[in-house]
Amino acid sequence: MDVAQDARVPEESAERGRAGVQMAIISNRLESIARKMQNTLFRTARSGVLNTAHDFSCVILTADCQLLATAESLPIHTLIGPDLMCRAVLKYHSEFRRGDCFLHNNPYEGDTHAADHCLIIPVVDESATLRFFVLAKAHQADCGNSLPTTYMGHARDVYEEGALIFSATKIQTDYKDNEDIIRMCRTRIRVPEQWWGDYLATLGAVRIGERELIALGNEMGWDTLRDYSSAWFDYSEHKMAQAIQRMPSGRIRVSSQHDPFPGVPDGIPVNVDVEIDAAQGKIVLDLTDNVDCQPCGLNLSEGCARSAAMIGVYNSLIDNSVPINSGSFRRIEVRLRENCAVGIPRHPFSTSVATTNLADRVSNPVQRAIAEIAPGFGQAEIGPIMPPAMGVISGRDPRSGQSFVNQIFLGISGGAGTPLTDGYLTYIHAGNAGLCRHDSIEVDELHHPIFVRERRLLPDTEGPGEHRGALSIYVEFGPGYDSPLEVIYTADGTVNAALGTRGGGAGGLAVAQKRAFDGAVTQLPACHAQSLLPGEFMLSTSCGGGGYGSPLDRSVASVVHDVAEGWVSRERARDVYGVEIVGRGGDLVADVEATRRRRIALGASD
C-alpha cells in the first residue's frame, strides 16, 4: 500500500474555501457519472446475476490508476483490483485512442476472479493524452468453466477451472468490436446470446462513462480535474486519519476458519494480525502468517485479499463519512505474501471462488478484531455464504426447448450486529455489503423452469446480542416442469458459524438438503453439484449473522418486538436474552421484575 503522506493544504484560507467548494462540485459530478454507468448496465443486461441481483460495479480511476469514484459499487469488486487491472493495461499497451476498449478478467493481474469480466476504457483528451480510466466489472452467468457454474470450488487449478482468461485484451478499436475475440467467447461460453447481451450492456456503461468524462474535461479543463483528484485524495486521507484517531490503539490476532471443502479436508484457517495506531491514524492488517495456496478454487486473488481486509476496516467505522478512494486507502496497510491462500496467488492455483467464501473469512475477523480493541466500533461476523439458494442453476427449459445457466439469489441473509443496529437482513455477504438484490419468486419462476415452494425466515437463528445478527432464510425450490435441474453451490458456514463479538453469540449454520419425491430429506455436501428430478426439491438454509454485545444488554422492547414478530421464541427470549414475556397474541409485554431477576441470574452486570 501507499505510504501515508501529509495532506497538502493551500495556505491561504479563502483559497482553501474556494477549493473546497469546487471539490464538492466535481466529486458530485464524478459520482453521478459512475451512477449513470451503473444504471445502464442494470437496465440492459440479460442475465439474472446482473439485471436482478445487481452483481456488477462501475468505477472511475485517474490516469495513474488511483481509484477516484465508485458510486455504490460492490466493495469486494472495487477497493483494490481496478487499480491493478488498469496497470495491466498500461503494461501491455502504450498508446491509446478514442474508441479503444479492453477486456480483462485475469485474476493473476488484478481481477477478482475469472467470472468477473471487466471492460476498461482509457479516457484520452484531444491530444491523445491519457486522463482517466473508466471500468465496468460484471459477474457473468457463465465464463466457460468446465462445469456450468462460475464458482468452481473443487477445481485443483486454473486448468480444471477452465474459464477463458483475457489479459488486457483489446476488444474494441475505433468503437468496433474485434470479432475474433467475440467469436472465441461465443464458442466457449454457455448460452452465448446471454453473454453477448451482457457484453453490450457493459460496453454501453463504459461508453457512457467515457462520453461524460470527456464532456467534464472539456468544461472544467483537464488540469483542473487532475488537481481536483489530488486534493480529493488528500481530503479523503485526512478524513480516514481522523476516523482512526477516534479509536484506541491496540493490537490483536484473530482467527477464522473456512469449512472443509474438496481439496482442503480440514478447511482453511485464516489468521489476521490487526494493529490500530491511533496516534499515526493508521491501521495495519497482516495476512502473511497463513497457509500456502491450496489445490481448490477458494484461493484469493490479490485484489480480493486486499479488498476483503479493507472491507473489515471500513465496516468498522460505522458511519460513512470517509470517502472510498485511493486517498483514504493510504491509511490502511495490508501485508500479503506471495503463494498464500489469502495473499497473492501463484499461477496455476485456482481463484474461482475468490470473491466470496475465503474473502469473507478475511473481512470478518478484521471487523471482529476492531470491535474487541475499540468498543463502539467494529462489527460481529457476517454470515458465510453460497448456500444452494445462491447457487448456479442450469438445464434445459422444456417450455422453450432452450438451455439456460444463471445464478439465483433466492434467500441469503447474514447481516452482522453492529454497535448501533441489528444485522441487515438481506446483507448476503461481507463482500457485497447488501448491495446485491434478492430475486422475485415470480421473476425466477417465469425466467427459469423452477418452482419455489417456500421462502421464509427461520426463528432463533440470529446471533444473539445487544444488537443481534440477521436471521437465516430457508428456501425450498426444485424443477418446475418435466425436466431435471442442475444446482451447483459452494456453501461455507455449515460447520463454522458467523461469530459474535463483545459478548454477542454466533449466528445459525447453513444447511444444504434434498427432499426426495417420497418426502425423505437427506443432507448434501457443502460444495456440490446436485441434479434434481421433477418432484425433488433443494432445501437451503442461509447463515445467520453474529451478535454485537451481550444479549442481556439488549433493550427489552426490542426483545418483545422480536418475539411478537416470531423472530425469537419465548424460550430463547428467556434463556438467552433474559427477558420474561407474558401475554399472548399481539399483546405481549415483558414482566419487568422477572426480567430483572432473570438477567441477574444469567450474569448481567447490573
Place this chain on the structure above:
Amino acid sequence: MRLACDTGGTFTDLVVEDGADILLFKSSTVPSDPVQGVLNALALAAAHYRQDLAAFLARAEMFVHGTTRAINAILTGQTARTAFLTSAGHPDVLVIREGGRIEPFNFTVGHPEPYVPRRLTFEVGGRIDASGTERAPLDEQGVIDIAAQMKASGIEAVGVCLLWSIVNGAHERRVGELLEQHLPGVPYTLSHQLNPSLREYRRASAAVIDASLKPLMFAYLDNLQRRLQEAGFAGRTLMATSGGGIMDARDVARAPIHSINSGPAMAPVAGRHYSARDHAGAPAIVADTGGTTFDVTLVRDNRIPWTREAWIGQRMRGHMTGFPAVDVRSIGAGGGSIAWVDEGGLLHVGPMSAGSTPGPAAYGQGGMRPTVTDCCIILGYIDPEFFLGGAMALHRDLALEALRREVADPLGLTPEEAAAAVLALSTEKMVGAIDEITVNQGFDPSSAILIGGGGAAGLNAVSVGRRLGCAQVLIPEVGAALSAAGALLSDLSADYSRIHYTTSAEFDHSGVSHVLAELAGRCRDFARGPGAGALSTETSFFVEARYAHQIWEIEVAMPDADIVGPAGLARLVDRFHATHRDIFEIEDSHSAIEFITWRARINCRLHRPPQSRLLSREDGADTRTRQVYFEATGWTDAEVVLFEAMSETAQVAGPAIVESSFTTVVIDPGAVASLSPGGGLRIDVRPG
C-alpha cells in the same frame, strides 16, 4: 369558475380560474384539521371577491384537490391496522422485499421494518404457477379461519397478494368473496385488481398500502365533500392522482393509493401546459422547489414520464408503492436545506432541512443553522421586508450570524462568499438530479427549457438553467402554486393494463389483438361513465417490452392501436429498437423482443385549455434598486421589479430581482427577463 387546492406541509395553495382570470391564494395548512385549511383558503378568495363563502362557492363547477394527507398518514404511522394475506410458504414477501441496500458503509441505518408486521401476516393455502395453472387448490376453510383471527385482533383493512394472481386471479377473487362474508365491513384490496404487475413484493406492497389508507381516506374525502357542500359548493369534487391525472373523489376513496404523490405529480402537468403555451411544446425540465425537496421531471414529446418504482421515503429504505406514478425525482434540496462544513473542511448543503419549524435562522423561531433561504437573504435576493408579500418579517442579522458561525468562519470566507458558495453547491445538486433524468436517459438538457415552480424556484433557476446550458427559463405566473395549477389543467384519466407475454419471434397476433380490444373497451366504458360530457377524449396505447433475457422493460408508445400483420409488428419492433437506443446508447437489432404488459390510457378533457392570465392584485409600485451580491460581480446595484406591474414590452436586464407576493426570481448578470406570450416570466439565460 374552477378551483384547485393543494394542501402542502406548510401552505395550502388555492388557484381560482375565473373566466379569463387566474388568482392565487395561500393560507397556512392546519395540520389538526386540513379541511379547515382548505376552507380558510377559500374564504380568502371569497373575501377578495367581497362575497360570502356560499355565494363564491356556488359559482364554482369544479373543485380539484391535491393533498399530502395519505402520505403523511403513512409517514406518521396513522393508517389503519392492516393485515397481509399471502401465499402459503411465502410469509416474508414484505420483509425480504427485493433485497438491496444503499450506502455500503453506513451502519447507522438498519433494515427497514415491513409495512405490515409479520404478526399480522397470514398464509393462505393454494398455489397458482407462472402459466396460470393451479398447483394447489385454495384452502377456503383456512381463509375463513384467518378471517376469524383477524376479527379477534381488530383488523381494520386487508391487503391480499397471492403469487401469480396476475395470470390467474381466481384465488384472490375467491379470498375477496370470503372476506366479504366472514369479515363484513372491513375494506380489502386485491393485488391483481389494483396493480396487475409482475413481482410479488411490488404488488403486495401496493395492496397493503392501498388497504391501509382506505378507512382514513374514505373518512377524509367524505368530510371534505360534506363540508364543501355545507359551505355552498354544488359542483364536482375531484382528486389529483400520483399518475398525473384527476379522478372523482369517490373513486379515489376506493383506491386511495392513487392520492399518495398527488401534489408533486401535478407540477409536470402544469409544466407541459406552459411549455406548449409559451414554447411550442419544447422539451421541458419541470423543477418544483419547496422548503425541503426539489422535485424534477422531464416532459418530452408532450408526454409525462412514469415509473413503477416510486418509493415512499428513501429508495431501498422506505416502501416501494410498486404503483405506476409520474416519475418525479426528489432530492433533499430546497429553501430550508441546511448548509454545513464537515471536519475535513468540505462544504455540504442538506440533506437535512430546517423545515417550517424551526425554519431558517432568519425566521427567528429558534433555528440556529443557516439554510439556503438565509443565504438568499444575505445576498440580497430575498427582501426581508417583503417575504410572502410582507406577511412574515425576516431577520437578516440572525441569518448572517448563523452562516458566519457554521460556514463562513470555518472556511475562512466572507459571509457573502460563503452564501454564494452554498447557492452554487445547491445549484450543483439540483443539476445532478436533473442530469439523472436527462443525460442519464440520453437526453441533452441544453435542448430543453427549464420551468421553475414552487416558492423557492426563482432563487437559483437562472443559474441552474445556465449550468444545464438551457437557453431559456420560464417561471409561470402561477409558479408559486405550480401543483395546484397543474391540478386545474389535468385531464380526467384512467390507466388499464394487462399482462400478455409474447415475443417478436413468435408473435401472438390474435392474443394481443384480443387484449388490446379489451383495453380499448374499458377505455370506452370509462369515457361513457366518469368521462361523460367531456369535450374530447384521447386513448393511447403503450407496451412494456425488453430484449429477450433482459428483465427491465421500457415503455414504448405504440405506433398503432392494433398490430395488424407483419408490417404492423415491424413498425412496433422498430419503435422499440429506437426507444432502447435513445435511452441506453445501444440497440441489439438481431435480438428478439419480449412484450410483457399492454397498457391503455384514456384522457377525458373536461375543459378548454385556459387562455387566462394572472389577475394583478397589486397596484403598480415604483421600481427600486437594492444591493445584491453575485460571485461574478461582487456587491452591485440591482433593479427590483414587481412582477405584477411588468408591462408586456418590459425587458429586465440582470443583475435584477423580480418579486411577487409569493416568490422572488433572481436575474443573474447577463440574463434578460420579459413577460412570456402567456403572461409568465421568461428569462433569456444567454441572450443573443
